[in-house]
Amino acid sequence: MTEPLGTPSGRFCMGVDTGGTFTDAVVYDHNTDRVVAAAKTPTSHEDLYGCVVAAMTNVLASSHVSAGDIGLVAVSTTLATNALVEGAGRPAGLVAIGFEPEVLTRVGLRPATATGTSEDLNSRADTSPAEGERDRPTSNVATAPVVIVGGGHSAHGDERDPLDLGELRRAIDRIDASVEAYAVAAQFSVRNAAHELSARDAIRERTGKPVTCSHELSPRLGGPRRAVTTLLNAQLISVTARFTEAIRAAMGSLGLHARLMIVRGDGSLVSAEFVAQRPIETVLSGPAASVIGARHLAASSATDASALDAGCLVVDIGGTTTDIAAIRNGAVVPAEGGSDSSTATVGGHATMVTALPTMTVGLGGDSEISIPPDGVLGELAVGPRRVVPLCVAARRHPDVVLPMLQRQLEAERPLAEFGEVLLRAAIPASTEHLEGLDNEVLRLADSAGGALPLVDLKRSARWRSAVGRLERRGMVRRAALTPTDACVVLGLVDAESVGDAAAAHAGAELFSRQRDRYGVNVGTGAADLSRRVMRSALRGAAEALLSVALGADGIAPGETRRPLAQAALDRRHRDLGRTTASETGSTYGDRSANPLWGLLEPSEQPGVPVAGDVASIPADPTLLAHLGAGVASPIVAIGAPAPTYAPLVAALLGTTAVVPAHAEVANAVGAAVARVRITQQVTVTAPRRGSYRAHWGNDPPVWHNLDEAREWATTQATEAAQAEAAAAGAHDVELTVSWETRTAPSNGRELFVEATLSVTAAGRPGSNY
DSSP states (O other): OOOOOOOOTTOEEEEEEEOSSEEEEEEEETTTTEEEEEEEEEOOTTOHHHHHHHHHHHHHHHHTOOGGGEEEEEEEESHHHHHHHBTOOOOEEEEEESOOHHHHHTTTOOEEETTOOHHHHHGGGGOOOOGGGTTSOBOTTTTSOEEEESOOBOTTSOBSSOOOHHHHHHHHHHHGGGOSEEEEEETTTTTOOHHHHHHHHHHHHHHOOOEEEHHHHOOSSOHHHHHHHHHHHHHHHHHHHHHHHHHHHHHHHTTOOOEEEEEOTTSOEEEHHHHHHOGGGGTTHHHHHHHHHHHHHHHHHOSOHHHHHHEEEEEEEOSSOEEEEEEETTEEEOOTTOSSTTEEEETTEEEEEEOOOOEEESOSTTEEEEOOTTOOTTOOEEEEEEOEEHHHHHHHOTTTHHHHHHHHHTSSSOOTTTTOEEEEOSSOOOOTTOOHHHHHHHHHHHHTTTEEEGGGSOOSHHHHHHHHHHHHTTSEEEEEOOHHHHHHHHTSSOHHHHSOHHHHHHHHHHHHTOBOTTSOBSOSSHHHHHHHHHHHHHHHHHHHHHHHHHHHTTSOGGGGGSHHHHHHHHHHHHHHHHSOHHHHHHHHOOGGGOGGGGGGSOOSSTTOOOOOOOTTSOOOTTOOOOOOOOOSSOEEEESTTHHHHHHHHHHHTTSOEEOOTTGGGHHHHHHHHOOEEEEEEEEEEEEETTEEEEEOTTSOOEESSHHHHHHHHHHHHHHHHHHHHHHHTBSSOEEEEEEEEEEEEETTEEEEEEEEEEEEEEEOBOOOO
């Protein structure tokens, strides 16, 4: 045990990551650039405050750093992402100024004119997904009240139609009772924000509720997408407020009087006060923190950090998802061919939120195991839906889950619903707008003590739809077989630290008796089924990594699923299975030290191969063609399972894996070492030859000299970037200015079309000392 550190007040930063499965915390010393202590705590979605307090308490206790020595608390979170994907945002209304209804409909909105009836607008809160849509990503965008009023500007910032404030006030009166916040989006508001600002002031004066303007969130053209982004932001305001309140309460209970900052989707830090108005910018905060943390830790531990920055793949293997990013020349590389790869798509909606280009796949320890209805013989699917592992559910409900599994094992033929349990959310959610059948499911779950075997419900489409609706609203969660259970069965994790081992064994045994579409059992017992689950999970991770590598190289990521690529991956699996430990040990490490290496042995079951590359394998004399599919760059792997999984996945792809120290808490490290970064943009257009308009604010000026327009725009953007960086929490900032001009050929000369000025202010966050 180390001696307590004597440190100046505020020297340390506490990084916290609230993930779907674990909440991680680290104490980081910026003076020595090292992790002083780390802690992991299971995430309780029903008691966020409690799990954050536990994580903070544990890391402080192990660090021997006092609360007074913590000058900054930096948090990354999946809260915004999960809320949008699960359709759990709070009610908000959109005021669309100057848009045609059909334009908004194309991006998933359901607009009404300002003269639409109150019933027409408010009835949408009751709308449920159609039967065929119940498994698609959903959000509250499609059911949000949207009103259109006249107004808007042209592409050059000229008023097209006047804003009718009287019409706006009447529309607001009709929807105000059904919303908690408002979003305002006007056509070409990024070229002239006057109508959005006037509407914002009118709504605040009339309702007193939060209002978000679209021009505040993005400077890009594309009004419909900007409107969706703004509506999603409004839906997240109260959700994020509760989150920050829980974090502040946890800090207060431990005497942490430090500044609170949050990681944005682009990897930068901003203050909690900044996020309160722009919560949408925390979408994909978790993947961004993982990239930053992985690069920082790898650079600290690698003998040649420059080689990793030259090119590598970062993979974060989590309990809920696996996040992957490609790094080239020190920057995250987007997949080629994307229309807007630097922005986030969440809950099925393309937003204008700037985010690091990462790929997130629903593959983790808590992914649901299923039998694909159109799969090949014996095939299993892992994810993308997240469920509660049976071993975890059995520990929480010992009188229900294990006895249920044991009864079902005695049945002559397993039903599809065997091995699944509905778990009631611990915190009651509003039952407003629930259908009658939804309430009946909740009543049955409550009467069963909060854990209801799915087989106890009627087997019909209507009952399945009711369960799906309740899952999307977060009122129930499903427990089923997962890779976590498979790891418990195979002895890859300490069962005592995870859950009830007997439930994992019983669940795997029960699932092995399920039959695929050919009528064949998918396993021959718990151990065999668990090995096949892990093979499928590893194959999925390898394919995802290969897909990201292909995209970064300018090749369509979908080529991974082509028959030739699949055949190459299958062949690599068979070749590795035949290779002895001595032949692979020098390249991929000691196989005897990794229990997963046994999964490489050739499988008699088709459809569950594991991917790889044939570069280092001797030619098979029975084959005439040489096929290869793999990754040329090293893999930097983080997440709790990384030390076990990463070497194997890297070997399957013909490369090497770097698992840095503290890989299990890399997201929290990423939050601790992130920087504040704010960018302001000004677009300069030429409404007519010889005149230049700098689009800034609600009265963009016109200049007759481009240099003067550029100088004025630089002054405005610089002042705004510095002020916003200070508001976001930066202590000292460095400024970067760029100027990009777009021209078009005309009569043998280049004609000015427009220019974009960008000013970025970046710096370390300030603390409370």
